[in-house]
Amino acid sequence: MARPRTPAGRARLAVDRLAEEYPGGAAALCELSFDSPYQLLVATVLSAQTTDVAVNGATPALFARYPTPSDLAAAVPEDVEELVHGTGFFRAKTRSIMGLAAALxxxxxGEVPPRMSDLVTLPGVGRKTANVVLSVGFGVPGFPVDTHVSRLTQLLGLTEESDPVRIEAEVTALLPRREWGATSLRLILHGRRICVARRPRCGQCGLADFCPSVQAPVAPAARRPARPSGSGLLQASETRPPVRVSDA
Ligand code: SF4
Structure with a gap:
């Protein structure tokens, strides 16, 4: 098969290959646990700068105690802080989720509105979180642009933009509307598992035959010697937590 030469051609191929690699719709691909748009909205805000595992560890107790926006809006902030402590930035996140609950x-x-224009008026909610809620929670077209989506769409030559809003506009113009949400979620999974920042695993990547940024394997003689064990610099970069879908 000829290698696509245009962003539109690469986008079409990327959509097909990623769908084979990561099957399912946006809701199935999302790794946050939720039972309603309200829970998804709160979980997405909590996922800023932490892992989905950490969020999923905190939300069952949070939603058991505050099952509705009304309950959460009326909570004692210190009680909420204790429940979301494990997700980091717990004071700011408590302010955000209590503020958005009060606004709902x-x-x-008390309902999450299924429109971008309404969602972005909620405290702590920007286009990224709103697009997660739209595509994952309501099944309507939305293309969240997080750090992985930003990096991968540039590496794949789908856009030269670095601003998330411009990336969203350029890349969605290349994709069928029905594929927006799932393609974003698949790019996030691919960025976490294969096209990892600083050390993309091009040898294991199903997009390598048409990716303009594919890196050739490094010959053994050219490899740099390994750092001594215990190097703080390497450990720091290797253990840096992945950035999650959120607006913080
Ligand atoms: S070929 Fe390499 S740079 Fe391109 S998407 Fe795959 S892992 Fe990333």
Missing amino acids: EDRFG
Whole structure:
């Protein structure tokens, strides 16, 4: 098969290959646990700068105690802080989720609105979180751009933009609307597992035959000697937690 020469051609091939690699729709591909758009919205805000595993460890107790936006809006902040402590930045996150719960109660009858124009008026909610809620929670077209989506769309030559809003506009113009949400989630999974920042595993990548950024394997003689064990620099970069879908 000829190697695609245009962003549109690469986008079409990437959509097909990623769908084979990561099957399922946006809701199935999302690694956050949730039972409703309200839970998904709160979980997505909590996922800033932490892992989905950490969020999934905190939310069952949080939603058991505060099952509705009304309950969360009326909570004692210190009690919420204790429940979300394990997700990091717990004071700021408590302010955000209590603020958005109050806004849902005051302005939307306690329901999460299924529109971008309404979602971005909620405290702590930007286009990225709103697009997660739309595509994963409501099954309507939305293309969240997080750090993985930003990096991979540039590496794959789908855009030269670095601003998330411009990336969203350029890349969605290349994709069928029905593929927006799932393609974003698949790019995030690919960025976590294969196209890892600083050390992409091109040899294991199903997009390598048309990716303009593919890296050739490093010959053994050219490899740099390994750092002595215990090097803080290497450990710091190797253990850096992945950035999650969120707006923080
Ligand atoms: S070929 Fe390499 S740089 Fe391109 S998407 Fe795959 S892992 Fe990333």
